Amino acid sequence: MKKLNQRPLMWQVVLLILMSGVFLLPQIIGKGMILGSDVVFHFNRFYETSQQIKEGNFQYFLSIYGFQQSGRIVNALYGPFFAYFQGLLVLLSPSWYAYQLISNGLLYLLAGLSMFGLLRKLKVNGWLATAMGIFYMSTYSIQYWIERQGFSAWGAAVLPLCLIPLIALGQEKKLRPFAVGVSVAVLFQIHVFSSIMLVLMYVPFFIQAFFSGEGPDVKKQLVGKLIGAIGIFLLLTANIWLGMADLYLNNQLLAPFVNHNMQNNTITGTSSYWWSTPILLPIICALFFCGALKVWPKLASDMKLMTLVAAIFFILATNFIPWTWLGSLDNGLINLIQFPFRFFVPATVLIIAGLCLLVPYYQGQQLVKPIWIILLVVLSSGQVLIQTTNKMLDWRSDEAAVTLRNHTYLATDSAKELKAAYFAADKSLALALYQRSTPDYVPIYQETTENKYDAYGEQIIEKNNTVVKSVEEGKLTLRWQGDSTDWVQVPVINYRYTELTLNQTPLNHADIQLSTIGVVTLQQKIGSNVLVVDYDAPWYFDSALWLTIGAWLLLPLGYAVWWWRCQR
Incomplete structure (x- = not known):
């Protein structure tokens, strides 16, 4: 105990690292894969970039190794830089099984440290921040990748860190252009929709800061810094938005899956597992909202706004919103949402952070005693371990290695052969044995009623x-x-x-x-x-690509200059 008190930060980080490993134990012991609904899509994306790195054949746009070597465009429209990072992990991994362990462990650690970093910036007690970092790892915001390979989990993992600049905006009414621009750019490079939600979280705090500012000079300065943040963002993401603009202006691209039954994919619909993973999460949500309302007059304005924003995202993830009607409108902006449960990710982050900020208002009361925090971590972590263990038992059963879905193509009748492919050094083998027809972003040349999934197959x-x-x-x-x-x-x-x-x-x-x-x-x-x-590619895209790469390489220097100016 004395050692823990002497160097608490080190031990808190060590605990987060250890828990990231503990969550992997069932899969390490069970020696099995977790093959979710999106595994084929993302494994193809990352195999593509891993082979490009390995062979030195860098093709930014076309798929020349993955996706049946079809020459289709995917990564250029879906976090290209981060896809190369994941490709490097694939390249360093001796098999898909090893890659899954490495990527899952990295995701757990990133999520835990991200939440820990946000809470420490909010001046939350270090051990409470550590506990809530572990709890965040157990939420479905992160488990979405573990169980289904839903890529928004990677956006969720870094979202808390990207909210740190919001602290100055909410508490001091100051916008830091470098921090804001980089935060949104990082998330944009990982998962575009997550970055859109981040911006939506920033908007109400900016509006509050703008209208609470005294005098036109303060407002003018705030707008100027916003323009600076947008400029930094555009510079760090030019490869994506310019590539998207060029592709969409010159091609009619097939949009990703359009969900006409969004009312089903809410936390009050068939996607209720977002709400019940971990099973104590509904209690955490209730404690936060009820606790905030009870001390509402005492709360600072930024804390009140944070509670309202959390409530808005929470409601958007439920069927209190008429998603049946909205889904029938066939509106491009609404179709972009796909699954309303995505709004539960920012709600989860804000609820966890907000609950920690409420602790000082309830000091001395039973619910804020450490024993309850410990129990929360033990039960939520135990649920994750049980769920992963059950998946390993399923993997070892005599049933098929994968769940057959629509537009699935299996090149083998042997579950044993397919399972072995995920442990083989030749990673292309698994991609050849288990394929799915996912025609996202293919060009459309005629308007027909032909099923595009069937056509691709x-x-x-x-x-x-x-x-x-x-x-x-x-x-x-x-x-x-x-x-x-x-x-x-x-x-x-x-x-x-x-x-x-x-x-x-x-x-x-x-x-x-x-x-x-x-x-x-x-x-x-x-x-x-x-x-x-x-x-x-058009000549200007190559220029934009190298400009973006150069901007990221010079980012540490830019940060040093910004930090030096802030110290003056």
């Missing part, structure tokens, strides 16, 4: 065995033998700036035909045919 997945694909000189290459001069469909997708070269002859639009989802049909020759696929 028939035209890409099922036709992949008609050609031999490889990467040569950094370009995707298709080879096949033609027995006639007929037009044939080849399993590769064409975008506005895709370049196709058949038998050393560049093809133009008149030389090809395109299916609804952009799959190429061309005229082959008798004998050997070679199709080379490349992508010619």
